[in-house]
Amino acid sequence: MSKRQHISAVVNGDPVDFLTDPGATLLDALRDDLGLTGSKEGCGSGDCGACSVILDGRLVCSCLVLAVEAEGRRVETIEGMADGSKLHPLQQKFLEHAALQCGFCTPGLLVAAKALLDVNPDPTESEARYWLAGNLCRCTGYDKVIRAVMDAAAELRQVRV
């Protein structure tokens, strides 16, 4: 077994250090080494999106990124989405629209939706559906998820104005 590597990164704005196996994924490091269990493992193969995080501004499946690749980089997870105790508009709209049932895919969906609105503040319904096509939800049929994302986008545009 190879020796563990020392990794320094910035997670949700805070500097972190951890030791990791060269073969461990970023998801493993977040969940097991940093205690950030909001990112979920639904498949381990990049098909379900439950582990979605933003790495240096880019949406990735953290199960497909090696932990060692996080060296010197910025990682945003669900735990960093709210501003203290004030929910992000996406989080608030998910609650108001009942866009979650079991809630397991919700962190990944929220992170992916935030990545969408960061690059496209005014998506069409089709754009939102295709952007979120990498995030499986088995409970909702996506109807209320899409409504919540569109509503949050509208609210964020108001805030920007």
Place this chain on the structure above:
Amino acid sequence: MSDVLERPAAAPLDDGQLKVVGTRPVRPDGAEKVTGKAMYGADLALPGQLVGKIKRSPHPHARIVSIDTRRARALPGVKAVVTAADFPDLASEEYEAGESASNLRDLSLNVMARDKALYDGHAVAAVAATSSAIADEALELITVEYEVLPHVTDVEASMASDAPVLHAHLFTQGLAEKPSAPSNIAKRNEIKRGDLEAGFAEADVVVEGRYTTAAVHQGYIEPHACVASFGADGQCQVWSSSQGQFMIRTYCAKILALESSDIRVTPAEIGGGFGGKTTVYLEPVALALSRQCGHPVKMVMTRDEVFRATGPTSGAVVEVKLGAKSDGTLIAADVVLKYQAGAFPGSPVGAGSMTALACYDIPNFSIVGYDVVTNTPKVAAYRAPGAPISAFGVESAVDDMALKLGMDPIALREKNAVRDGVKASYGPTYRNIGYVETLEAIKTHPHYAAPLGPNQGRGVAVGFWFNVGGESTAAVNLNEDGTAVVISGNPDIGGSRASMAMMAAEVLGLPVEKVRPIVADTASIGFSMLTGGSRTTFATGMAVTQAAQKVVEDLKRRAAMLMDVAVDEVEFVNGAAVCRDPAKASLTVAELAAKAAQTGGPIGAQVSLNAQGAGPGFGVHVCDVEVDPETGHVTVLRYTAAQDVGKAIHPSYVEGQVQGGVAQGVGWALNEEYIFDRSGRMENPGFLDYRVPVASDLPMIDAVLVEVANPRHPFGAKGVGEVPIVPPLAAVANAVRGAIGRRLTDLPLSPPKIRAAIDAG
């Protein structure tokens, strides 16, 4: 089960007076779930915990000659290794739990194979080690000698007389004569009425078809996960994600021959179940490993393991023949159902038989079902188990009948619809059903009149589910400041904390934010059957409502004491005890709670009941599709689903149940299937190749809630979660028939099949 509650606990409250029930508050567990704080099965880590992993058979059917674990045990970091030898060899015993009975021996053998591996992925050994890498290495060091046997994965091939026999002790039940040889047909069941031959002789029009469905998985996004700890004093703790902490306790106790009082199970948040988490896979293994080494053991399945070793529901063959008079009156129906059970008996063919014709009033029918074992994972409950499969056949045939008769498909269903007072095909007489109202809701919906373009088609289908009640316990405790806690024993799989809090708040006259619901562990609340059968809002909701009503009665008694009047002088109105004598000041819940010490101490009530009278549910769906004639790809353009829900406690979450059920049904119809290669191994055990619907596959799904109250529930609720997966298979297939002009009968309707049908046309 005895009919404990012959009468409703209380007359349904007048709709006009409801303040909380029927509104759409933010769910009480919502903030935890949108911030990533909610703890699911894999999120708990205990000090000193080990990693547990399972070694699985690579063969679909093999005798286990020997298992050598010595090298694995010798590996540094390995703390425990178990095989079937570490579990008691249980006798065959049927055990009633939740929606279906389980045979405890089969359950135990499914958790850990003893003499034979019966499917690719069947557990044969397990290890616990200090790291995941060491556990993986230990699995490699376990040597299993197999004698590979011929296998069979297809349901009809397994019924053939020359098929490899899975269980030498299995003789078909339900035959007129006891068979002389073992068979893979575990059971034949039959439901009959009238004279089938005479019925068909009277028919002016006859249609028939043979319909097939593939095995499909529940597809919950959270893999099975648990942590188990076996104490030196024999006291065990289990934390796991399941549809019932009491179910986990019972099965662990039975499989490991422990006392229930020695096991405390704490429910984690559950990341989807859909019936697939109504049984045990990991928990007894984790306990056995922990017992051997004294450390807590955490086990989490990979997605590959979830596909290969849990769920799915049956692949099946459905044969349907219908006879009708020229005016559209159905007079005869002959239905044969062949359902795959997987490695052990217990497919949902019984429920498939009982639901097959439940929407129709037909004088002459026969429904015969076969429960067939195959070398595939043992099926688990999947949302309205068995019903979508039989409905796919029957609703496809009814669609063909409407075409042949030149009748509108809803008109044909209305003409033959079951109504109050009709004896259901499965026995009881319908009361307070809302089926014709639901048909009407679709007939008058704008969707049903929307124009269709080229290559587009519209399909209609209906569906039925019984819904169940059963045993539940709930407690309502008032806090010192007049707020309240609702405690129940049912995992919240899709918003039930919200509905529990809302029903309690309604009765207590409190704002819903002042009532906090929790889901308690097995030592902290009385027994409750698992979350399944669409029973929680109905049965546990009844327990919550009755407990809140007891609190209200107690508050009236205490108020009367403080007011110094007779208790019948006091009424409870809008969260306050009000005396008929206007001179007496009323007392709010908060004021009464503050004075609890003066009036007898803490205020709270617990109710345990066995709820009867769950109203059956009916759904009517209409689906529009467009077929790309070049690729054979089907796009769902519009989908509208109407359902009689009794009374929607929280309408958003009821709509969500309907929309989610539709999405799963669309996946079943178009994409999803277990594919086995010639060696009997699943070829697509991952979400890349087992393709569940994604956001870009679906349109908005219009859920139309029809409310025909169930008088047996205090607020009129009926179960809602299962009905919506019943109609979509046929609704989609009927729409595809409309689009391409040909009937397809083999699910899923994948592009190659559609292309072949277009080319043949």
